[in-house]
Amino acid sequence: MTSEQQNSKALIRERSKKRRSLYKSVDKAMQFVFRFCGLLAALMIILIVFFVTVRGIQVFLPSYDDPVSLREFLTGMRWRTDQGIYGVFFIVINTLVTAFFAGLIAFPLSTLSALMIVKIAPKRLSNILTTVVELLAAIPSVVYGVFASGVITAIVKRIANLFNYTTFGGNSMLAAILLLAIMIYPTITSMAVVAIRAVPESHELGSLALGASRTQTNFKVVLSSAKSGIFAGLILGLGRAFGEATAVSMVAGNAFTGPTLNPFNLVRTLTTTMLQGLHETVGTDYDIRFSVGIVLMLVILFNNLAINALRRKIESGD
Amino acid sequence: MRQQTDVKLDNAFVVNDLDLYYGDFQALKNINIKIPLNKVTAFIGPSGCGKSTLLRCFNRMNDLIESARIEGEIYHHDTEIHGKEVDVVQLRTVVGMVFQQPNPFPMSVYDNVAYGLRCQGVKDRRILDEVVETSLKQAALWDEVKDHLNRNATKLSGGQQQRLCIARAISLTPEVILMDEPTSALDPIATSKIEDLIIELKKSYTIIIVTHSMSQAARISDMTAFFLLGEMIEYDDTDIIFHNPADQRTEDYISGKFG
Structure with missing residues (x-):
């Protein structure tokens, strides 16, 4: 080896040493950035929960100016701000019932639509339908709200007349349910589409090769392989149903008492209770909205746990 | 006339002048072959030679490929399988298939084997129990899974999954089982188990197997x-193909000159 070659080798070694140390410090910096991002996400959740909880709990504490009884709050069947009566129990029931029925309507429709989009429709139609679902998901909730108060309520009013019921201009639980069903339909559908697309083709071929028809294959193999993702869509959809405030408050009617199982009665949901008149009020009526917020978060948490338990039960087989 | 009847009796399939096109590309050219009953027939050849395509003609899996177009005839006994009166779903219960990659459904071992019968409307639990057991026994898997029939089939090893797929195909008591490189995704031990199984199965079934392994x-x-x-360059007894082939190209392929 000539001395020239040796020199150049040493040079390369020197350079790569420098580069290595540069990479090392870049690695370290990036690691710090990633950690910070992760921490930020966790911090935001902690901050929100902490803030809402602290504000929400204070109305029940004896130190509060005009304390509300926690027991009456949790079991109460009336919400009369004007009389200082705050009972959240019927609102929880109303919220659960509306979301449940909205899910009951939207879930099968969404699943079948997704199956149609992925497996049945010809490619062009499937592309069009996918765009439609995406558009539906992108419509702001306040637009859904005006649509509901202008169109859905009118329909509900007619239906009510048909059964000899009266409604308050169509504002009712049924209107809220229909509105929510329409709103969560694109959410569940797009998740189901992703889940069904992810089912390996080999499962389908295996099923068809066993003499199963297309329909049998779609229902027995495709849907059952995709159920995990479809349930994730249901969780997201119901989350939206529980959490939707703006549009629902435009048709729910904010009943004072409840719970009601008559679809033509006015209802009050947790979100509308938090939203309505937020900026025109102070004192207990303002602070107690944070307590309702805690209840809402708990409802969503339990809902998610319940759906996950249901999914595990279905997945483990009958 | 007498001869033709014989042909139909002794053969599971008779293929006459079969051409298959994917769009403009001709994947099979003028194939004529008779697949004998209760024998193992192997299709060999380099990748892209059309052997899997021909295999998928026998249970009309090529129907699922939009661009595929078939000319010519395939007789199963005295029925032309592309005929109008042929129900493709029915055909696939008579001609089972095992794929290259084991593809058990993400459900229990039991449900996998019972799937085909259930699709045919069988609900009687006793019949299902019996068929599941006999199919798994025939596929030499029963002893390994009999204590956890409710376990998810995707938890089985690759070789077990493939034997499960064979059991699934057997459950419908087909006449023919098509196997598309059934061992290419398996290790040597699992492969030899499947090979023993195939030799055992040919007593009751006609088997057509596509394989890369000469x-x-x-x-x-x-x-x-x-x-x-x-x-199709050459078709004969396996012994003749491997020891005394008529065509130079066959000999070159067998002896590893290309592949």
Whole structure:
């Protein structure tokens, strides 16, 4: 080896040493950035929960100016701000019932639509339908709200007349349910589409090769392989149903008492209770909205746990 | 006339002048072959030679490929399988298939084997229990899974999954089982188990197997067809194909000059 070659080798070694140390410090910096991002996400959740909880709990504490009884709050069947009566129990029931029925309507429709989009429709139609679902998901909730108060309520009013019921201009639980069903339909559908697309083709071929028809294959193999993702869509959809405030408050009617199982009665949901008149009020009526917020978060948490338990039960087989 | 009746009796399939096109590309050229009953027939040849395509003609899986177009005839006994009166779903219960990658459904071992019968409307639990047991026994899997039939089939090893897929195909008591490179995704031990199984199964079923492994074709098959670029170059007893082939190209392929 000539001395020239040796020199150049040493040079390369020197350079790569420098580069290595540069990479090392870049690695370290990036690691710090990633950690910070992760921490930020966790911090935001902690901050929100902490803030809402602290504000929400204070109305029940004896130190509060005009304390509300926690027991009456949790079991109460009336919400009369004007009389200082705050009972959240019927609102929880109303919220659960509306979301449940909205899910009951939207879930099968969404699943079948997704199956149609992925497996049945010809490619062009499937592309069009996918765009439609995406558009539906992108419509702001306040637009859904005006649509509901202008169109859905009118329909509900007619239906009510048909059964000899009266409604308050169509504002009712049924209107809220229909509105929510329409709103969560694109959410569940797009998740189901992703889940069904992810089912390996080999499962389908295996099923068809066993003499199963297309329909049998779609229902027995495709849907059952995709159920995990479809349930994730249901969780997201119901989350939206529980959490939707703006549009629902435009048709729910904010009943004072409840719970009601008559679809033509006015209802009050947790979100509308938090939203309505937020900026025109102070004192207990303002602070107690944070307590309702805690209840809402708990409802969503339990809902998610319940759906996950249901999914595990279905997945483990009958 | 007498001769033709014989042909139909002794053969599971008779293929006459079969051409298959994917769009403009001709994947199979003028194939004529008779698949004998209760024998193992192997299709060999380099990748892209059309052997899997021909295999998928027998249970009309090519129907699922939009661009595929078929000319010519395939007789199963005295029925032309593309005929109008043929129900493709029915055909697939008579002609079962095992794929290259084991593809158990993400459900229990039991439900996998019972799937085909359930699709045919069988609900009686006793019949299902019995068929599941006999199918798994025939597929030499029963002893390994009998204590956890409710376990998810995707938890089984690759070799067990493939035997499960064979059990699934057997559950419908088909006449023919098509196997598309059934051992290419498996290790040598699992492979030899499947090969033993195939030799055992040919007593009751007609088996057509596509394989990349020439030694496998030599070990388990009675008849071998050699394909090249969509043409069937030679078809004869396996012994003859491997020891005394008529065509130079067959000999070159067998002896490893290309592949």
